[in-house]
Amino acid sequence: MIGNILLLSMREIRRNVLRSILTTLGIVIGVAAVIVVVTLGAGTKAQVQTEISKLGSTMLTVFPGQRRRSGAAQSAPPFEIEDVNALRRETVMLSSVAPMSIQRQMVVYGNGNRRSQVVGTDREFVNVRNWDLEAGRLFSAAEEQTGKPVCIIGQTVKTELFKDEPYMGNVLRINKASCEVIGLLEPKGQVMFSGDQDDVVVVPIKYFQRRIAGNTNVDQIYVAALDDSLVDAAQAEVEVIMRERRPSQPGAEDLFSVRGVQEMSTAFQSSTAVMTGFLSAIAAISLLVGGIGIMNIMLVSVTERTREIGIRMAIGAREKEVLLQFLVEAAMLAGLGGLVGIIIGLAGAMALAPLLNVPFIIQPDMMIMAFVFSALVGVVFGYMPARNAARLDPIDALRHE
Amino acid sequence: MVEGDLSAKAHDGPVVSFEHVAKVYGEGEMAVRALDDVSFDIYEGEFVAVMGSSGSGKSTTMNILGCLDTPTHGRYLFRGVDVKTLTRDQRALLRRHYLGFVFQGFNLLSRTTALENLELPLIYRRISKSGRRDMAMEALHAVGLENREHHTAAELSGGQQQRVAIARAMVTSPSLLLADEPTGNLDTARSQEIMELLAKLNAENGLTIVLVTHEEDMAAFAGRRLEFRDGNIVHESKSQAA
Numbered sequence: 001m002i003g004n005i006l007l008l009s010m011r012e013i014r015r016n017v018l019r020s021i022l023t024t025l026g027i028v029i030g031v032a033a034v035i036v037v038v039t040l041g042a043g044t045k046a047q048v049q050t051e052i053s054k055l056g057s058t059m060l061t062v063f064p065g066q067r068r069r070s071g072a073a074q075s076a077p078p079f080e081i082e083d084v085n086a087l088r089r090e091t092v093m094l095s096s097v098a099p100m101s102i103q104r105q106m107v108v109y110g111n112g113n114r115r116s117q118v119v120g121t122d123r124e125f126v127n128v129r130n131w132d133l134e135a136g137r138l139f140s141a142a143e144e145q146t147g148k149p150v151c152i153i154g155q156t157v158k159t160e161l162f163k164d165e166p167y168m169g170n171v172l173r174i175n176k177a178s179c180e181v182i183g184l185l186e187p188k189g190q191v192m193f194s195g196d197q198d199d200v201v202v203v204p205i206k207y208f209q210r211r212i213a214g215n216t217n218v219d220q221i222y223v224a225a226l227d228d229s230l231v232d233a234a235q236a237e238v239e240v241i242m243r244e245r246r247p248s249q250p251g252a253e254d255l256f257s258v259r260g261v262q263e264m265s266t267a268f269q270s271s272t273a274v275m276t277g278f279l280s281a282i283a284a285i286s287l288l289v290g291g292i293g294i295m296n297i298m299l300v301s302v303t304e305r306t307r308e309i310g311i312r313m314a315i316g317a318r319e320k321e322v323l324l325q326f327l328v329e330a331a332m333l334a335g336l337g338g339l340v341g342i343i344i345g346l347a348g349a350m351a352l353a354p355l356l357n358v359p360f361i362i363q364p365d366m367m368i369m370a371f372v373f374s375a376l377v378g379v380v381f382g383y384m385p386a387r388n389a390a391r392l393d394p395i396d397a398l399r400h401e
Numbered sequence: 402m403v404e405g406d407l408s409a410k411a412h413d414g415p416v417v418s419f420e421h422v423a424k425v426y427g428e429g430e431m432a433v434r435a436l437d438d439v440s441f442d443i444y445e446g447e448f449v450a451v452m453g454s455s456g457s458g459k460s461t462t463m464n465i466l467g468c469l470d471t472p473t474h475g476r477y478l479f480r481g482v483d484v485k486t487l488t489r490d491q492r493a494l495l496r497r498h499y500l501g502f503v504f505q506g507f508n509l510l511s512r513t514t515a516l517e518n519l520e521l522p523l524i525y526r527r528i529s530k531s532g533r534r535d536m537a538m539e540a541l542h543a544v545g546l547e548n549r550e551h552h553t554a555a556e557l558s559g560g561q562q563q564r565v566a567i568a569r570a571m572v573t574s575p576s577l578l579l580a581d582e583p584t585g586n587l588d589t590a591r592s593q594e595i596m597e598l599l600a601k602l603n604a605e606n607g608l609t610i611v612l613v614t615h616e617e618d619m620a621a622f623a624g625r626r627l628e629f630r631d632g633n634i635v636h637e638s639k640s641q642a643a
């Protein structure tokens with residue numbers, strides 16, 4: 001029976017193509033908005049995840065003092081190289097630990113110069129950041145020990161300063177110091193929260209302290225957990241050790257803080273949440289408007305077709321069948337609107353994704369949900385008109401002009 | 402339910418009977434007594450012509466016979482069952498399975514093709530798609546409209562619409578055919594043809610027919626005649642044809 005009713009409804013919709021299109025416009029817009037939002041949302045999320053894994057999902061950063069949202073850092077003594085050594089000695093959950101002091105400095109080679117990120121660290125750096133060399137070698141233990149003026153450069157520094165010239169063995173000037181290039185890092189690319197990762201010069205921490213910073217500080221310590229699943233345990237372990245090394249007043253805040261890469265993305269994600277909320281509100285409103293549009297047109301349709309309903313009843317349609325026909329018609333209208341909305345939404349998301357620099361990810365379950373939901377809107381808003389139709393008296397309906 | 406009720410009673414009595422049926426439209430001052438006090442029985446296989454002047458209550462009688470309307474007073478029995486006691490759904494099923502109705506105003510779905518109009522009662526009868534098509538085509542053929550199957554009702558002439566309406570009433574092979582002036586818009590030759598078709602269905606298949614007509618020629622095909630005036634039957638006769 002439902003097959004026949006679908007057939008009857010389809011005939012009716014075909015008969016009023018233009019009206020059907022206009023009726024479903026609200027639904028189309030609503031569903032298209034939803035699809036754009038969820039598709040781009042998924043793309044953004046995936047993008048953030050890749051960024052995180054670029055930074056290293058097992059990585060934790062230890063800062064001296066508490067990092068406040070306001071930016072005002074609590075005054076706490078800086079780390080020293082001994083803190084790094086303590087973490088290396090006393091932890092079991094960490095695969096690697098590296099000191100990390102960073103300054104933006106003018107880097108000069110020949111006539112070229114640029115402000116690049118200068119990083120003071122040691123060999124462990126490549127393990128913590130999960131970042132291999134493309135050419136050359138890492139610092140030797142002796143070079144680290146003595147703070148020898150050697151450096152490893154990132155791809156941007158290589159292309160911008162050396163262009164096509166050989167870089168290996170040549171000497172870069174950093175501020176007033178200089179260093180010999182011994183290695184080249186693999187390209188890492190843009191990372192959303194830290195800019196161009198490849199615009200970097202890596203030097204031994206000891207050299208950094210002596211020639212660039214002029215102190216014995218270690219700004220931050222990067223540590224990597226043995227495994228994704230051990231990040232929390234590793235953080236707890238680091239906290240225990242650091243608390244011992246820099247005790248604070250009972251009840252007071254720690255004199256250090258540990259942050260994962262995941263946390264860095266939360267600010268970003270909360271800004272997309274606002275966007276998602278806004279578009280979802282648009283979607284909800286247009287679905288509501290769409291539903292009312294369908295109710296309206298179905299009420300008109302029932303009045304217009306009163307005679308037809310009478311005829312159907314006269315030749316043997318039951319109340320239930322008339323009700324079902326109008327309900328199916330409303331659901332089909334809304335469902336078709338949903339389908340068109342899905343297609344438009346996908347096209348929109350496909351066009352927008354490259355502009356927002358996020359991947360285009362199709363989500364079939366969301367599409368099915370959008371379709372079912374729009375059909376449901378049809379059923380809900382079509383019920384009242386359908387019931388009106390079904391309750392008509394056949395003889396009155398037949399007399400209707 | 403209705404199928405069971407009505408067919409299980411291997412009914413010997415009349416197919417339909419009116420017992421002192423009155424029908425009053427409206428109330429108080431405005432009340433119109435369309436039927437005053439009408440009683441008759443119609444038996445299986447009868448071909449009855451209902452005649453009478455305009456406004457005498459013929460269509461009202463047909464509507465009650467067709468279970469579309471109910472008497473204000475008196476009883477209308479269909480195979481012994483008081484139609485008033487049936488639910489709306491039971492009446493719908495009764496119409497679906499036993500009745501064919503040709504309305505005075507045709508009552509076709511105007512934006513629907515002739516073929517689809519004929520398929521409609523078959524759809525409600527759950528006839529399969531191919532069966533439906535064959536039956537509809539056959540009925541169209543019987544009224545001489547086989548080349549108009551894809552025209553919508555609105556694209557057909559009055560006479561053609563009337564023929565589609567007749568075909569729709571017959572397509573389900575009902576046991577009672579109610580036809581309210583089915584040949585009103587047709588020329589004599591075409592009317593004659595239709596009447597011959599009805600007479601044949603009556604004679605060969607035992608189809609019970611109640612036909613409203615103004616014309617002597619048409620009434621001549623019927624075996625029995627009921628004449629209405631002002632809501633009453635004033636004359637009843639058996640014709641020699643019976």
Ligand SMILES: Nc1ncnc2c1ncn2[C@@H]1O[C@H](COP(=O)(O)OP(=O)(O)OP(=O)(O)O)[C@@H](O)[C@H]1O
Nearest residue numbers: 426427433434435454455456457458459460461462
């Ligand atoms: N729905 C209605 N409301 C009020 N009065 C009605 C209604 N239907 C019919 N009548 C009245 O009932 C009377 C009988 O009408 P009916 O339609 O049965 O006549 P008829 O014999 O079929 O006439 P015709 O030959 O013109 O078709 C008429 O006086 C008519 O005005």
Ligand SMILES: [Mg+2]
Nearest residue numbers: 459460461505
């Ligand atoms: Mg009449």
